[in-house]
Amino acid sequence: xxxxxxxxxxxxxxxxxxxxxxxxxxxxxxxxxxxxxxxxxxxxxxxxxxxxxxxxxxxxxxxxxxxxxxxxxxxxxxxxxxxxxxxxxxxxxxxxxxxxxxxxxxxxxxxxxxxxxxxxxxxxxxxxxxxxxxxxxxxxxxxxxxxxxxxxxxxxxxxxxxxxxxxxxxxxxxxxxxxxxxxxxxxxxxxxxxxxxxxxxxxxxxxxxxx
Amino acid sequence: xxxxxxxxxxxxxxxxxxxxxxxxxxxxxxxxxxxxxxxxxxxxxxxxxxxxxxxxxxxxxxxxxxxxxxxxxxxxxxxxxxxxxxxxxxxxxxxxxxxxxxxxxxxxxxxxxxxxxxxxxxxxxxxxxxxxxxxxxxxxxxxxxxxxxxxxxxxxxxxxxxxxxxxxxxxxxxxxxxxxxxxxxxxxxxxxxxxxxxxxxxxxxxxxxxxxxxxxxxxxxxxxxxxxxxxxxxxxxxxxxxxxxxxxxxx
Ligand SMILES: [Zn+2]
Numbered sequence: 217x218x219x220x221x222x223x224x225x226x227x228x229x230x231x232x233x234x235x236x237x238x239x240x241x242x243x244x245x246x247x248x249x250x251x252x253x254x255x256x257x258x259x260x261x262x263x264x265x266x267x268x269x270x271x272x273x274x275x276x277x278x279x280x281x282x283x284x285x286x287x288x289x290x291x292x293x294x295x296x297x298x299x300x301x302x303x304x305x306x307x308x309x310x311x312x313x314x315x316x317x318x319x320x321x322x323x324x325x326x327x328x329x330x331x332x333x334x335x336x337x338x339x340x341x342x343x344x345x346x347x348x349x350x351x352x353x354x355x356x357x358x359x360x361x362x363x364x365x366x367x368x369x370x371x372x373x374x375x376x377x378x379x380x381x382x383x384x385x386x387x388x389x390x391x392x393x394x395x396x397x398x399x400x401x402x403x404x405x406x407x408x409x410x411x412x413x414x415x416x417x418x419x420x421x422x423x424x425x426x427x
Numbered sequence: 428x429x430x431x432x433x434x435x436x437x438x439x440x441x442x443x444x445x446x447x448x449x450x451x452x453x454x455x456x457x458x459x460x461x462x463x464x465x466x467x468x469x470x471x472x473x474x475x476x477x478x479x480x481x482x483x484x485x486x487x488x489x490x491x492x493x494x495x496x497x498x499x500x501x502x503x504x505x506x507x508x509x510x511x512x513x514x515x516x517x518x519x520x521x522x523x524x525x526x527x528x529x530x531x532x533x534x535x536x537x538x539x540x541x542x543x544x545x546x547x548x549x550x551x552x553x554x555x556x557x558x559x560x561x562x563x564x565x566x567x568x569x570x571x572x573x574x575x576x577x578x579x580x581x582x583x584x585x586x587x588x589x590x591x592x593x594x595x596x597x598x599x600x601x602x603x604x605x606x607x608x609x610x611x612x613x614x615x616x617x618x619x620x621x622x623x624x625x626x627x628x629x630x631x632x633x634x635x636x637x638x639x640x641x642x643x644x645x646x647x648x649x650x651x652x653x654x655x656x657x658x659x660x661x662x663x664x665x666x667x668x669x670x671x672x673x674x675x676x677x678x
Contacts (some may be wrong), residue, residue: 227505233519250634258499260496264435269494272484272487273480276483279485280485285487285488289487289488289491292487292491292495293494293498297498315476318476319475319479321479367477367480371478376456382478383478385444386475387482392446394440404488411435412436413448414438417474
């Protein structure tokens with residue numbers, strides 16, 4: 217928690233832009249633990265607040281995956297209901313609702329994409345990243361439009377190959393071998409690109425690196 | 428496998444593209460609470476969440492919020508998140524509404540300034556204004572007046588648009604007693620009134636209320652407003668203080 221507090225302060229004092237330490241902390245909402253508790257107590261107003269914070273980001277993400285507004289809205293609805301029904305899984309002290317919710321939204325969307333394309337499900341059980349306990353103490357209150365713009369800019373700065381593997385994996389739900397076929401590159405190369413891409417993104421956005 | 432052999436796979440795992448045996452190994456480490464792997468995967472998940480934020484901006488329909496809240500049994504009707512362009516549109520809409528109501532310039536500027544600066548509360552107002560603008564400017568909007576004959580009483584207009592909903596603009600509304608609220612009703616021909624949202628009047632007795640959504644204008648006899656308990660009612664429990672008879676819809 218102390219780390220979070222510091223991050224918030226330093227991010228605020230660096231408001232002018234330029235270096236972006238801990239981008240995700242800027243809007244860290246000190247009231248979020250209370251919000252989680254209210255969700256766990258099934259307060260519908262808390263769900264409304266959650267939607268106001270993340271509804272748009274979730275919709276944008278899901279729409280990018282499924283490319284159909286009506287379907288995207290259905291999936292976003294499912295996402296929020298899933299969070300509503302599983303709020304007890306998240307740590308009310310240190311949970312990071314936003315990233316968790318987006319992970320669920322993305323999983324719903326990729327799941328839909330795969331089943332509608334009759335594509336074989338990835339060997340990976342997607343729900344794994346619903347994995348609430350991991351969404352703890354993240355420097356993360358993501359995705360207010362201002363930050364989203366910065367993330368997009370950082371994505372744009374990635375070398376094209378790196379950006380492509382990120383997008384294929386994240387938005388299209390392609391496995392490494394599928395990407396390898398699609399991009400005509402050996403599996404090992406794909407693996408390296410993915411890692412390098414995420415690492416550059418981390419560096420560019422100043423996401424905290426643990427010692 | 429030990430943590431060191433797995434660290435190169437955390438990013439892949441977070442993206443759901445790790446392969447066996449590493450995927451299963453990482454999962455095992457996490458499930459047994461391995462702090463090294465949990466920290467590593469968490470950091471990867473954090474970065475992966477950022478990719479989600481890089482999706483092109485898009486705005487869900489205003490119904491989605493309502494749908495989600497309704498599906499958990501909440502009837503709350505407040506606005507959703509508003510992007511900058513909707514705020515701009517709302518300010519444009521306010522222009523139209525202001526001109527319509529004959530706001531003076533200063534009052535208008537104050538309102539716009541307030542809209543620009545107050546974030547939270549604004550959201551609801553901006554949505555209403557945007558919806559109001561859609562109704563006012565939409566084709567096939569039917570207009571009905573009320574209160575013209577009485578000396579002091581609420582006066583105003585109702586606009587009904589089949590695709591956009593119902594907009595009520597009123598003045599001279601009395602203050603509601605504590606724990607009471609205004610409720611609008613859409614009264615179909617030969618059927619019971621249908622609740623059409625709750626609202627409060629401003630200090631000066633003016634109010635604007637939007638019930639967004641589709642409305643069957645042809646089969647609507649009137650739009651009415653009653654004073655109800657704060658939670659609203661399913662059927663009117665008091666005499667309406669506004670009744671606007673709806674003329675036949677335009678063809
Ligand atoms: Zn480990």
